[in-house]
Amino acid sequence: MRHLSWDRIISIVVILPSVLAIGVFVYGFIAWSGWVSLSNWDGLRPDLSWAGFGNYARLFATPRFQIDIRNTIVFTISFLAACIVLGLGLAILLDQGVRGENVFRSLFLFPMAISFIVTGVTWRWLLAPGDPATGRLTGVNVLLNGLNLPLSQWYTDPTVLYIRPTGEFGQFLVRIGLGFLATPNFGIPVAMFSIVIAATWQMSGYVMAMYLAGLRGIPEELREAARVDGADEWQVYRHIVLPLLRPITLSVVIILGHISLKIFDLVAAMSKKGPGFATDVPAYFMFETTFQGDHYAQGASIAIFLLLSVSLLVIPYLIYSTRREAEL
Amino acid sequence: MTARPDLRFRRIGRIGIYAALIAASAFYLLPIYVLVVTGLKPYAEANLARMWHLPSSASLESFLRAFEQLQPYFRNSVYLTIPATILSALLGSVNGYILSKWRFRGSEVLFPLLLFGMFIPYQSILIPLVQVLQRVNMLAEALGVPSSLRSLVPGYGSIAGLAFVHIVYGIPITTLIFRNYYATIPNELVEAAKIDGANIFTIYRLVVLPLSMPAFAVVMIWQFTSIWNEFLFAVILTQNPAIRPVTVALYNLAGSYIVEWNVQMAGALLAAMPTLLVYIFLGRFFMRGLLAGALKG
Numbered sequence: 001m002r003h004l005s006w007d008r009i010i011s012i013v014v015i016l017p018s019v020l021a022i023g024v025f026v027y028g029f030i031a032w033s034g035w036v037s038l039s040n041w042d043g044l045r046p047d048l049s050w051a052g053f054g055n056y057a058r059l060f061a062t063p064r065f066q067i068d069i070r071n072t073i074v075f076t077i078s079f080l081a082a083c084i085v086l087g088l089g090l091a092i093l094l095d096q097g098v099r100g101e102n103v104f105r106s107l108f109l110f111p112m113a114i115s116f117i118v119t120g121v122t123w124r125w126l127l128a129p130g131d132p133a134t135g136r137l138t139g140v141n142v143l144l145n146g147l148n149l150p151l152s153q154w155y156t157d158p159t160v161l162y163i164r165p166t167g168e169f170g171q172f173l174v175r176i177g178l179g180f181l182a183t184p185n186f187g188i189p190v191a192m193f194s195i196v197i198a199a200t201w202q203m204s205g206y207v208m209a210m211y212l213a214g215l216r217g218i219p220e221e222l223r224e225a226a227r228v229d230g231a232d233e234w235q236v237y238r239h240i241v242l243p244l245l246r247p248i249t250l251s252v253v254i255i256l257g258h259i260s261l262k263i264f265d266l267v268a269a270m271s272k273k274g275p276g277f278a279t280d281v282p283a284y285f286m287f288e289t290t291f292q293g294d295h296y297a298q299g300a301s302i303a304i305f306l307l308l309s310v311s312l313l314v315i316p317y318l319i320y321s322t323r324r325e326a327e328l
Numbered sequence: 329m330t331a332r333p334d335l336r337f338r339r340i341g342r343i344g345i346y347a348a349l350i351a352a353s354a355f356y357l358l359p360i361y362v363l364v365v366t367g368l369k370p371y372a373e374a375n376l377a378r379m380w381h382l383p384s385s386a387s388l389e390s391f392l393r394a395f396e397q398l399q400p401y402f403r404n405s406v407y408l409t410i411p412a413t414i415l416s417a418l419l420g421s422v423n424g425y426i427l428s429k430w431r432f433r434g435s436e437v438l439f440p441l442l443l444f445g446m447f448i449p450y451q452s453i454l455i456p457l458v459q460v461l462q463r464v465n466m467l468a469e470a471l472g473v474p475s476s477l478r479s480l481v482p483g484y485g486s487i488a489g490l491a492f493v494h495i496v497y498g499i500p501i502t503t504l505i506f507r508n509y510y511a512t513i514p515n516e517l518v519e520a521a522k523i524d525g526a527n528i529f530t531i532y533r534l535v536v537l538p539l540s541m542p543a544f545a546v547v548m549i550w551q552f553t554s555i556w557n558e559f560l561f562a563v564i565l566t567q568n569p570a571i572r573p574v575t576v577a578l579y580n581l582a583g584s585y586i587v588e589w590n591v592q593m594a595g596a597l598l599a600a601m602p603t604l605l606v607y608i609f610l611g612r613f614f615m616r617g618l619l620a621g622a623l624k625g
Binding site for chain 2 (some may be wrong): 008010011014019021022025026027029031032033046086089090093108110111115116117118119122123124125126128130136137138139191201206251261262264265268269283286289290291296298302303305306310314315319321326
């Protein structure tokens with residue numbers, strides 16, 4: 001017994017450095033950033049005098065930040081949708097007992113091994129819109145032109161699609177007091193889809209791998225039983241397979257969702273803030289504000305906003321996973 | 329049994345499946361095609377409008393130019409990635425061992441608190457991090473650390489400092505993977521060793537560690553890939569150009585108007601090469617790491 005309790009003490013001593021490191025470098029630093037966000041620190045010299053919530057009020061009143069929130073929402077929804085459709089589709093195709101499954105799977109997954117910076121630099125050239133002066137096309141536009149498809153300005157496109165307040169629906173919205181919905185802040189920046197393409201190229205294979213693992217976990221007897229009951233292949237998927245994949249979809253939404261909320265590298269390498277902030281995101285705004293503009297308190301308020309948005313997604317998931325594990 | 333689907337219909341379905349898979353493969357390979365083709369083109373042929381054309385003759389000029397520009401930063405990335413990967417795997421192994429085989433009161437609360445650290449946007453800790461690492465440098469100066477040893481001080485603007493940061497923020501994921509892996513080692517094995525009089529260290533060394541190699545492979549590949557590819561910490565913590573890792577160097581290369589686009593593309597492929605090779609040769613372990621990142625055991 002004495003021997004065991006000695007081991008017990010050692011076990012605590014061994015794990016203590018890691019616990020302290022996370023305590024300080026995660027929780028301590030978050031608190032410190034929170035404090036900076038409530039301070040007057042603006043400039044190179046630290047000034048931690050109390051400013052209250054003024055930095056947050058100013059942040060939410062900043063047009064660039066409002067645009068960033070719009071961009072993040074558009075990016076997150078389209079990126080998740082693209083990855084889930086492509087990932088699930090490819091997983092189902094690979095689950096049909098195809099020859100060369102390993103080769104296909106490796107091809108779909110290899111972009112995960114690459115840095116977002118490499119992806120960004122490469123897709124920046126692939127989606128370069130061409131030279132407007134000479135009208136010479138480049139990259140993907142050359143292919144589209146060859147196929148007689150419409151060309152795009154990609155990430156340099158300043159267009160924002162939004163409900164015109166002068167249109168019929170816009171007038172209706174104005175009349176019922178929802179006129180704010182008919183503004184560019186509630187629109188869709190076209191340039192953002194270029195980032196979605198690059199991000200989907202990189203991450204959809206991961207989604208495919210997760211769904212494929214899920215599909216392999218469904219016992220064949222379950223599907224066979226449904227077939228015996230007269231279900232066709234489509235019904236088997238619709239009523240047996242897809243419902244069983246729901247927990248995987250939840251994991252995908254959490255993992256990709258938190259990545260997309262804090263996306264930085266890809267935007268920095270590909271398009272930076274874009275025309276009229278069309279591809280700007282909070283993480284890039286934070287980077288410029290803090291480390292290029294030296295507006296530390298303002299930068300910290302963006303960082304805390306990012307943390308809170310990610311936490312809303314991740315904390316319930318962590319609690320749920322921990323509980324489920326405790327039940328097992 | 330239900331009636332078999334019409335065979336001809338089935339064959340059309342098969343062709344459709346392969347056509348879709350091949351089309352998807354083309355999408356994933358498109359950038360690699362352009363990277364390779366562009367890199368191999370002689371300078372005179374590197375024309376943006378002819379991006380998709382095959383080179384008339386292969387030339388390694390772009391790769392050589394890119395390598396020339398990136399070579400010192402490759403070295404930095406190696407110095408950063410290898411020690412950080414090894415240390416963070418060892419730390420994760422020990423943590424995972426304690427959290428799965430030596431659970432204590434509160435360890436089930438501690439674990440999700442650790443895990444939260446791998447989801448946070450690092451922007452929320454960057455400002456204090458820079459300040460603390462700058463203090464570390466000041467402390468080293470005050471303590472009179474000789475300049476020959478300065479590069480080993482884990483402070484701001486040093487490879488050691490960047491490696492230290494990667495080790496600290498790697499604790500959650502490495503602990504998670506090892507803990508889940510060790511959960512598959514039967515507790516009876518550990519209990520039996522305890523009865524035989526083995527202590528916490530001998531059990532780790534003689535029972536757990538010999539079984540750990542697959543988990544080490546997964547964790548080391550995961551950390552190697554993440555640290556090699558990482559950009560945010562690297563760009564913030566390396567103001568000094570001499571110590572920049574390759575991702576930051578590639579970012580600067582691509583942001584420069586003087587560097588031709590074909591050199592940028594060749595540079596991108598070179599920067600991706602180490603992790604791609606790891607993926608090609610050790611893909612099995614890479615995949616397991618990916619799935620472990622989704623919290624599934």
